[in-house]
Amino acid sequence: MTNWIELLSEFKKNRQPVTLVTVTKCYGSTPCVVGSRMIITNNQELYGTIGGGKLEFLATKEAMTALNENRIIESSYTLGPEFEQCCGGKVEFMIEPMNQSPNLFLFGAGHIGVEIAKLLIGTPFNVTLIDSRTDWFSNLELDSRISTCQVSETDFKTFADAVMWGENCYVLVLTHNHAIDFDIISMALLKDTKFLGLIGSKTKKVRFNNMLIKDMNIPDGMTHVVCPIGLDIGGDTPKEIAISVVAQLLQVHYKLKQKS
Numbered sequence: 001m002t003n004w005i006e007l008l009s010e011f012k013k014n015r016q017p018v019t020l021v022t023v024t025k026c027y028g029s030t031p032c033v034v035g036s037r038m039i040i041t042n043n044q045e046l047y048g049t050i051g052g053g054k055l056e057f058l059a060t061k062e063a064m065t066a067l068n069e070n071r072i073i074e075s076s077y078t079l080g081p082e083f084e085q086c087c088g089g090k091v092e093f094m095i096e097p098m099n100q101s102p103n104l105f106l107f108g109a110g111h112i113g114v115e116i117a118k119l120l121i122g123t124p125f126n127v128t129l130i131d132s133r134t135d136w137f138s139n140l141e142l143d144s145r146i147s148t149c150q151v152s153e154t155d156f157k158t159f160a161d162a163v164m165w166g167e168n169c170y171v172l173v174l175t176h177n178h179a180i181d182f183d184i185i186s187m188a189l190l191k192d193t194k195f196l197g198l199i200g201s202k203t204k205k206v207r208f209n210n211m212l213i214k215d216m217n218i219p220d221g222m223t224h225v226v227c228p229i230g231l232d233i234g235g236d237t238p239k240e241i242a243i244s245v246v247a248q249l250l251q252v253h254y255k256l257k258q259k260s
Contacts, residue, residue, distance in 0.1 A: 001037045012099055020037065026089065030089035042067055067097050105171050108199075110174060125249065129147070130148075131148075137150060163188075196225050198227040
């Protein structure tokens, strides 16, 4: 596969998780050579080849593990009878997960939202600030590493289109309007996310919970929504709240459990 760099660049642009499989060693007679490469997407689509047959079937299976666990896997297989091959050689390859960075879609570019975005610069998170207020971003000075998205309050479909839903998707809801907050939460609960958080009090959570169950026919209500957001570290200024939220996001990303 001679165009693997271009393919990886395209997948990175689209933020699609993939694995790069590279043959690192070959012994004896094998259907591939050192340096053979194959890209396997999270949808198990294959680009290139490392020899076909059962070898690629097993590589695909291990690629899904590499993506799910976000870790590099090194494997070796002897191509004997169990592979329905008689070449008898041995192949070693490395599977590297790509584009596994968490993507945060933050609804509400107010004081806290902007502080969260700034604090996440230099972390694994890709951040997109989303707001529906007209020309709102023209008044903000943001680092170029923070993406922005202006959505239409009159066409709510644009809210859903602004997010890349999936297992690497984190959503925070901190808009200027409680009605918009509720609509976004209702929408997000029907999508795939890694983390869904809402700023607000326990009273707001109870109110939204009742509305989700009674009005939106979502039986689990707010069960899968983190509200209030942020770790209980004290402080109530926008920056201090943002620090507590960023700490929580990093905690989830690195799969650490908060000590009781």
